[in-house]
């Protein structure tokens with residue numbers, strides 16, 4: 001099946017007479033005929049659901065769908081994108097370890113890596129998104145356990161050279177983790193370019209309707225965890241009667257450890273209802289992404305030609321620094337998210353934002369509806385104009401998340417908002 005068809009059919013295959021829609025298994029627990037059977041589940045000797053903090057049939061169907069979309073061997077859903085990133089880090093890093101990350105990533109991830117994890121002794125080095133292989137390798141230390149970046153960065157809208165990052169990581173014996181939230185598996189599948197683990201905030205395009213905060217970790221199944229740097233994945237886990245994840249679960253060692261050890265201990269499993277809603281979103285993901293891309297291309301071109309706009313960040317514009325990388329990694333389009341800056345003071349941007357009628361002012365992106373955010377007066381409001389510019393954010397920067405409405409309505413709204421300035 002092509003990826004578009006997998007959006008509808010992967011993960012759940014009802015048999016004769018069974019419900020066509022994915023059932024919502026609203027149950028915390030599962031019945032078994034014998035204590036001996038439950039004992040085998042506890043020892044991970046047999047597959048099955050024990051308790052919904054660890055796994056649930058509705059959630060499992062969605063996990064199987066997302067694993068199929070990305071081309072991975074297994075996936076683990078979590079209660080948020082941040083939980084998915086935390087789960088990934090904790091699954092391979094412990095106190096004293098180190099992470100190399102692209103500097104152009106989501107602000108929440110920067111907070112997690114720079115402050116929260118640092119308090120627990122996990123250190124980070126940020127490197128430019130455009131780093132060469134040698135520059136990436138120079139940042140990797142003896143204790144580095146992963147390299148991290150975003151396919152399309154939020155909010156910088158830069159494109160990561162996944163192959164270069166993967167080669168640098170692999171030559172040092174560590175995995176590349178890619179946050180593929182903005183691209184989705186419709187536009188880019190990082191495993192095909194050498195990534196080892198893919199994470200998502202499913203709260204964005206995958207859900208698409210702004211109904212459920214969620215995340216997912218997908219295991220590519222190809223990384224060699226037995227190279228000596230990851231003993232926790234290979235040596236017996238005393239909390240599971242001495243299971244070795246690599247020996248017992250092979251390609252799915254990473255995902256199995258993440259679920260059975262850490263989702264169990266951290267309590268970050270989503271509910272069946274949330275998984276059901278995510279599945280509804282996934283069913284239309286490919287058609288929505290196509291429309292998001294075409295609408296965003298039209299908007300980016302309009303912004304680029306507008307006399308009140310000082311610059312536009314959108315990777316499929318010929319003038320964009322990431323045009324070549326976008327042609328390689330994002331041949332179907334570069335998602336619906338555009339950054340552009342309105343000339344003059346921050347008041348001009350505020351006037352533009354407040355004049356929009358169709359586009360929604362919200363702290364959200366990557367939704368079916370067009371949404372706008374003004375970093376200078378919202379997410380980054382504590383910074384002075386000088387600090388904003390140092391952070392790569394101009395006072396007039398608008399993050400414009402193009403929805404799937406009719407393009408003429410979106411452009412008419414934008415035009416009347418510019419006229420209001």
Ligand SMILES: *Cc1c(COP(=O)(O)O)cnc(C)c1O
Nearest residue numbers: 080081082106154181201203214
């Ligand atoms: C939103 C976002 C996150 C965090 O996801 P939540 O679901 O809000 O926790 C992580 N990475 C990227 C790229 C995001 O856009």
